[in-house]
Amino acid sequence: MRPVQSSVLCRLLPGPFSLALRSLVLVLLCITPHCQAVQAENVTVLEGGTAQISCRLQNYDGSIVVIQNPRRQTLFFNGTRALKDDRFQMVLFTPRLVRITLTNVSVFDEGGYFCQLYTDATHHQVATLSVLVPPEIPTVEVKQEAVEGGEVELTCVSPRSKPAATLRWMRNGREIPGVVSQQDNGKTFSVSSTIRIPVERKDNGAALSCEAFHPALGTQRRLRHYRLDVYFAPTVRIVPPSGILREGDSLTLTCSVTGNPLPRNIQWSKINDTLPERAEISGPTLQISRLSQSHNGTYLCQAQNNYGRAADHYTLLVYDPGAVVETHSAVPYAVIGGVLALLVFTVICVLIVTIWCSVRQKGSYRTREPILAWY
Numbered sequence: 554m555r556p557v558q559s560s561v562l563c564r565l566l567p568g569p570f571s572l573a574l575r576s577l578v579l580v581l582l583c584i585t586p587h588c589q590a591v592q593a594e595n596v597t598v599l600e601g602g603t604a605q606i607s608c609r610l611q612n613y614d615g616s617i618v619v620i621q622n623p624r625r626q627t628l629f630f631n632g633t634r635a636l637k638d639d640r641f642q643m644v645l646f647t648p649r650l651v652r653i654t655l656t657n658v659s660v661f662d663e664g665g666y667f668c669q670l671y672t673d674a675t676h677h678q679v680a681t682l683s684v685l686v687p688p689e690i691p692t693v694e695v696k697q698e699a700v701e702g703g704e705v706e707l708t709c710v711s712p713r714s715k716p717a718a719t720l721r722w723m724r725n726g727r728e729i730p731g732v733v734s735q736q737d738n739g740k741t742f743s744v745s746s747t748i749r750i751p752v753e754r755k756d757n758g759a760a761l762s763c764e765a766f767h768p769a770l771g772t773q774r775r776l777r778h779y780r781l782d783v784y785f786a787p788t789v790r791i792v793p794p795s796g797i798l799r800e801g802d803s804l805t806l807t808c809s810v811t812g813n814p815l816p817r818n819i820q821w822s823k824i825n826d827t828l829p830e831r832a833e834i835s836g837p838t839l840q841i842s843r844l845s846q847s848h849n850g851t852y853l854c855q856a857q858n859n860y861g862r863a864a865d866h867y868t869l870l871v872y873d874p875g876a877v878v879e880t881h882s883a884v885p886y887a888v889i890g891g892v893l894a895l896l897v898f899t900v901i902c903v904l905i906v907t908i909w910c911s912v913r914q915k916g917s918y919r920t921r922e923p924i925l926a927w928y
Contacts (some may be wrong), residue, residue: 562600591618597803599769600686600715604658605644608651608678617671618651618919623664629653630710640912660740661713686741687769695777698754700860701785708747709763709777717742718775719766725760726919757783757813762841767861786814786861791854799872802844808837808854816856824866844871 592609608620620629625820633648647653665679673707688711698884699705710733711718722729731746746763758780765775792807808819821828821839829848833840841848849871 568762573586591668591676593668593677593678595681597685598658600659600684602658604655604662604682606653606655606682607678608650608668608680609650611671613648614672614845618646619667619669619671620651620653621667621669622662623666625667628666641906655682658684660681660686661708663740680900684715685767685769686713686742687767687890688714688718689773690717690764690775691763691765691777694888695778696900699756699781699783701752701754701783703752704749705752705781706747706749707761707779707782709747711744711765711775713738713741713743714742714767716766717744720744720746721747721764721766722748723762728857729761752781752783754783754785756781756786762834782813784813784860787816787856787858787863789854789856789863789865791852791865791867793867797872798844798869799874800845802871804839804844804848804869805855806839806852808839808856808865809864810837810856812856812858812860812863814858818856820855822853824853824857826850846871846873 555666589918590611592611596604596606598604606620608618610618617631618629619631620822622636628638628641628642629635632643633650634641634643640656642656643652644655645675651668658691663682663684665681668678668680670676681867691709691711694708694710696706699837707722709720709722711720717735720731720733722731729748729750733744733746736743739823761779761781763777763779763788765777767775784918788811789819790809792809794805798804808821810816819837820836821832828834829841831842833842837854839852839854849869851868853864853866855862857863
């Protein structure tokens with residue numbers, strides 16, 4: 554009696570049977586030395602990598618072995634190349650195992666590769682090749698510039714992955730929920746995540762990050778860092794000199810300016826007057842040498858950018874040496890006057906206490922006189 558052909562029975566198996574179960578049935582059926590069978594293994598590989606497609610033979614007797622691609626084009630016929638594609642190489646052909654490799658794999662190579670064994674009946678199994686496309690480092694797109702008091706819209710984009718990548722926005726270790734959209738590009742997917750956040754001056758330079766996760770990356774991630782660039786109007790503050798300025802001294806005023814963008818032009822002026830001839834301006838610094846009382850007045854520092862203007866002023870008062878000396882000489886007299894007033898007050902208090910004690914003592918003598926007379 555001729556043994557039952559395994560390929561015929563395999564075609565009768567219901568569709569839900571897994572490849573492993575079908576393979577087990579093939580092994581159980583091929584119990585005679587004349588029964589041949591073929592098994593194939595599914596393969597998953599990263600795009601650009603190398604895939605190994607293996608066909609396992611059982612009780613092989615030298616029959617014809619054919620390997621075909623998903624388009625049913627014959628790649629190898631009994632170990633001989635049939636399709637001119639140098640990416641495919643026959644690396645092993647034995648009575649038990651036939652193995653080919655496919656280099657520089659692309660998503661267009663996906664599909665079922667047929668391992669066929671031609672005997673009285675055709676035996677075949679399909680090795681399914683799956684290609685993973687990990688995402689590159691995502692990009693960040695800004696819809697409009699961030700201005701103090703407004704909102705900024707940021708979009709993180711992962712243009713190509715398979716399966717679709719998962720995106721996540723982070724700031725200071727906390728996730729910022731985003732609106733996710735996904736587009737099917739045929740073999741791959743593009744994914745984006747958009748967030749809208751309010752911004753203030755203090756947010757300028759704040760660090761955000763967009764993270765891309767994917768099964769092909771395992772526990773790793775693709776990370777894109779982004780720093781907020783918040784635009785705001787300038788602030789101006791004049792740093793005044795310390796101490797009293799006398800005639801002949803030098804004056805140095807520094808204008809401290811902030812803003813984004815930082816104002817390039819800082820303007821110095823004198824209210825209701827022109828700047829002195831000896832005034833020298835070097836960026837944010839104003840210097841006047843050999844001061845005199847003619848330099849007295851209010852000096853103004855101004856700065857502006859595309860988002861506003863700001864100013865600060867400093868009033869200069871130059872003293873002549875004589876006035877300063879008189880002011881200092883008056884200080885000791887005031888101290889002496891205060892000490893004398895304190896002494897006078899102390900003497901008056903002592904006199905009051907002395908008089909009060911004397912009056913009290915006389916009163917006590919008058920009270921004792923009748924008592925002595927009684928006895």
